[in-house]
Amino acid sequence: MQVLEGVYLIRGEVSNVYLVRTSGGYVLIDAGTPGDPPRILSYISQLGLEPSAIRLVLLTHSHWDHAGGLKEVVLRTGARVAAHRDEVNYVRSGRGRYEGVEVDVVLEDGDDVLGLKAIHTPGHTPGSTCYLDTSRGALFVGDLVYEEGGALREMLHKYSVDPEMNRRSIARLLKYDFIHVLPSHGNPILNSGREAITNLLKELGVQLEL
Ligand SMILES: [Zn+2]
Incomplete structure (x- = not known):
């Protein structure tokens, strides 16, 4: 489903995978569970794209439902893999739950990859990272927060x-x-994403620094 011009949501069995068109080719945000690659690849083909159109997989973090499908996606597309420095070892090992993959591009906070800016947001895992598509104002947040009933919620502790x-x-x-x-779980919050984050922080009683 196209959610923004050039941004597609692919529903995995547990988590969302996003496909983003950039000036340097297509990027996948995460790769779903080990069972998700067939639906990811069939979605790509429905768009009329060759698997090789996928240049890069940007990982939000190394959990099974985000990186479990990585190995097969990489084999089928030839895409490179990027993840934050503090997540690399988990991706390599597969956390003992899925087949590990080598990380080709090791990211630091603030790095820009194909127009997507890495924002290191640790807590859920050490190397959890959000990606900001600066041209669209779209923020891919992984498991930092999830959507439920039109509002954003903090990941369960x-x-x-x-x-x-x-x-x-x-x-x-x-x-x-x-x-x-x-987000990776629930629906995208379009246009009012900033308000949704602000509302969540107020609900949590976090002092806003603005
Ligand atoms: Zn997670």
Whole structure:
């Protein structure tokens, strides 16, 4: 489903995968579970694209439902893999739950890859990273927050290695210019993404620094 011009949502069995058109080719945000590659590849083919149109997979983090399908996606597309420095070892090992993959592009906070800016937002995992599509004002947030009933919610604490740090990472997003928030679980919040983040922070009682 196209959610913004050149941005497509592919529903995986557990998590969302996004396909983004950039000036340097197509980018996938995450690769879903080990069972998701067939639906990702069939979606790409429905758009009339060859698998080789996918140049890069940007990982938000290394959990099974985001990186489990990575190996097969890479084999079928030849895409390179990018992840934050603090997530690389988990991606290589597959966390003992999926086939690990080598990371080709090791990211640091602030790096720009094909027009997508990496924003390191640790807490859910050490190297959790959001990607800001600066031309569209679209922020891909991984598991930093999820959508439910039209609102954004903090990831359940039991799923995060450091929930307090995750909360500080959410607050830090307000330094950036974005209008859409595209989470890995639930629906994208279009146009009012910034308000949704602000509302969540107020609900959590986080002091806003603006
Ligand atoms: Zn996760």
